[in-house]
Amino acid sequence: MFTKVADFAAEWEQESAITVKLLEALTDEALNQRVAEGHWTLGEIAWHLVQSINYMSSMGLSFPAPQAEQPTSAAAIAAEYRAISREMLNAVMTQWDDASLLEVKEIAGGQWRNGDSLRLTITHQAHHRGQMTVLMRQAGMKEIPSIFG
Ligand code: NI
Numbered sequence: 001m002f003t004k005v006a007d008f009a010a011e012w013e014q015e016s017a018i019t020v021k022l023l024e025a026l027t028d029e030a031l032n033q034r035v036a037e038g039h040w041t042l043g044e045i046a047w048h049l050v051q052s053i054n055y056m057s058s059m060g061l062s063f064p065a066p067q068a069e070q071p072t073s074a075a076a077i078a079a080e081y082r083a084i085s086r087e088m089l090n091a092v093m094t095q096w097d098d099a100s101l102l103e104v105k106e107i108a109g110g111q112w113r114n115g116d117s118l119r120l121t122i123t124h125q126a127h128h129r130g131q132m133t134v135l136m137r138q139a140g141m142k143e144i145p146s147i148f149g
Contacts (some may be wrong), residue, residue, distance in 0.1 A: 001115035004098050008118045009089060015122050016085040019049065021145040022129055023081050026074035030139035035131070043070065045128050046077045053084045053125060059105050059117050061095055063087040065132040092118070 002008040023046055031043030047070040047140070054065050064087055066080045101115035114118075129147060136144050 002101055002115055003115055005093060005096055005101065008101075008115075009093055011122060012085070012092075012118075015125060016081075016089070018127060018145075019085070019146055020082055022132060022147070023049075023074070023078035024095075025139060025141070025143055025145050026078065026132075026136070027139075028056055028072075028074050028134055030102045030141055031074055033139035035135065041134060041141065043077070045132055045135070046073070046074070046081075047102050049125055049128055050077065050080045050084055052079075053088050053121065056088050056091075056117065056121060058107065059093040059114055060068045061088065061149075063091040077103065 004009075026042070026046060031041060031046070033042045033049050034040070050066050057063060057065070063084070066084050071077050071080060096114065101113065101118070104111050105114065106119070107114075107117070133144055133147065
């Protein structure tokens, strides 16, 4: 978990920049690539990344929500991500201090310290980025940014 806002801020800057790179490489054609019949499309996973950041508002952070509907273009999803990832970071830096990270919130029946939630936000995003790069290959995309080499 994170115990210092500054540590989260530094890591979020790096991690969200990687996600931006990936989302900006997405093509509209690739958005419909599915994991498997009945499972998410690449576009849905990309949009899920935006919405999962918005979920941080349930930890008591206040920042603007993304648009309600999933955008139809890859560029619009990337733009929503760029906005909300910046807004969330700004909210953490201005509305929380290091002590806030130790506060516990009840989420889905579990007890979560805010510092745990911030850590999970980063891990969760990395998990879905991995899915996205596979789907981007399956969609025939040639230009896929390298993530961690
Ligand atoms: Ni998820």
